[in-house]
Amino acid sequence: MVRTNPNLIKEIKKLGAFDITACYSCGECTAICPLSENNFELPRMMIRYSILGLEDKLLSSPQLWLCYYCGECSESCPRDADPGALMMAARRYAIIKYSLGGIARIFYSKVMSVVSLIILSIIAALGIYLFKKPLDLTKFNPFSLLSYEFIHTAGLVLAAYIAIVALLQGIKMYNCIKHSALEGNLSAGAKVKNLIKSFFIMLFGEVLAERRYLKCDRKNRYIAHMTVFWGFVLMFIATTLDYLKNSNILGLRESYEIIKAINIEIFGVLARIIGIIGGLIGIYGSIYFIYKRLVKDDVYSEYSHVSDWIFLILISLGILTGFLIDIFIYTNMPLLAYVMFAIHLIFVFDLIVTAPFTKFAHLGYRLIAVWFYEYQKLKLSK
Template sequence: MTAQVDVELYGELQKFGAADVSACFSCGTCTASCPLVTEDATFPRRMIRYAQVGLRDKLLSSKELWTCYACGECSETCPTQAEPSEFMAAARRYAIGSYDRTGLARTMYTRPVLGTAIAVFLAAFFAIFMAAGHGGQATGSLDLFGFVPEDLVHTTGIVVMVIVALAGLAGIVTMARQIGRAEGVGWRTVVGSRAAVGRSLGALWEAIGVESLGQRRYREDCDADKAAGDADQAAVPIYRRRWLLHAVTMWGFLGLLGATILDYGLALAGIKATGTPVPIWYPVRLLGTLAGLMLVYGTSVLILDRFRRANRSVAHSTPADWTLLALLWITGGTGFALEVALYLPGAPAWGYWVFLFHVAVAMELVLLAPFMKLAHVLYRPVALFFYALARTPELPDRQGGTR
């Protein structure tokens, strides 16, 4: 099949924040210096070349876009300051915009003022919507769901989750089909036989368990602190390492999501009502507290590092970076304030309003997930699955795709 040339591609990528890579003369130094390049995944030079010659489909079907962890090492070594690391980040934003058919992701990325206005509007909308149905404020002890009715929160949450699931699934299917075609991996390769299913499950574990949750290659190979030029200085302490900050932010977010779902599960099972004070060691409370601590710690240091431009990987920040960090930090911070309010004697009135704000921002964060930087949580594991599959020996049903 002949590859289509899209003469608009380079200009499009620049709208998503790609640096001017016209200075790139394909020397390959960036690829040679990237700690994550393997025989099965070579980048970023090849990705830049696709952009320069307008090979849109090749770019969007490259699993390599998502195997990059933005350490900045390649930009450090590029002789022409073509910023290949920034190019990779912009290409991922472009990919998120392309996988989403609603156009919202594209707006969020390419029109920052409108994108910020949408984020503010959504938070205000959820807050006003919840406030419109609010009840009284009990003064004996904090009765959060007496203030914002549980049914209202529950139903709104389900609607939000359904929208996110549909948008996320549509994007994942689009991406998987594109990469699958390029890699010559079809359904038969993935589930066509017992051996294929076993291989696919192994690749899935590698993609989700080892790489995404365990951050193995980010931790072991992609050392952003080294890329920052700290190799000759005192070692960056473990609690400041990029991979750990990224990991605790992700674990914190997933932990809070899990604690919220479990809390509802306990209420449905009649074990405990949602939002009621329980001892700090209560398992769901403990999970929520630890996850909240991780989220607030991770996002706080990541925000500070971006302000200080602490290393090469955070030398350039886009409005999308700030919006995501702000929403994550507010969700974690207000969650903690709420926990304090629950254990204070009496029922502080501010606790009710913090609850309203917390629910509104958390709903917005989840709703916007497929349309902003958080979408990498959906897309990276898909690319890593194909990457793991490509490294698995002998895929007998491969359909003759190109590498």
């Protein structure tokens, strides 16, 4: 039996600016949407689910996550119903529903999201204050502020936290979409084959190139989106290399000849180059989106949810403080470099702890959705 939620459209409405009651189902938005296909009418299918209160259908639709909010449907809507904004708000709603205990709701409320960020920042600052060591003021050394053991343990705890929460929420989403995505009378072998094939289509098409986004007309937005994503990837690689260098490759150098032969300084040089490239392209993308949201010269940027602002501000400040650390190191101002390092760690902590519930969560859910969507397409093509 199909369960309905009569308040669905009202609840989604709280998470975005659209006027879907104005919709008279003309289909113009579906005709123009570059992602709409014969069997999957975007965004009209999601509009219908939302208006009819078909919450289970909405949450079990991989199609909800295909859209990057290019805004073409909103521009073409003769009733100014802003269907693109509905898609965005419905994804925020899905993030709340997939989250453990609905905890993501906190990060989509203006007051609660700001309060929770202040609390998280205080926790991070207190942690730094309580575990800080006497500073080496002759030159900047991150392990002079916090010991290697502390950073190593804190990193492991945060990585385990992200992995566990992402896994549990991913399973929750999978349980929602599996019936619609995996149903059908394929043999077990054909299912496995299609799942592997669709996984690689998702990996190379969506993760590496955001192929779907390319279908939209706004190439500047596509480039900015890619730069934010690849900026993060490169900065993550740089942080890992720097960590390996500073930790002497996790202390394995003494035990294995092959690791002893590696010139450890290369890790530091590579980390620097990759980090600077990642930081520059990441800051370009985030400032582009901040600028667009300020000037509001595009339909997609006319309305900004508090979660959009928090995400963009946190990543911009995280990258900028990273650059400032380098500037203070190169200008031989170790004390300022330590202060900036502490502030940088607070922003990074905030980003990591909130990641499974905010815009970062889009990435994980989108990948699962695209994987099963590609699976559905392979199944239908038989």
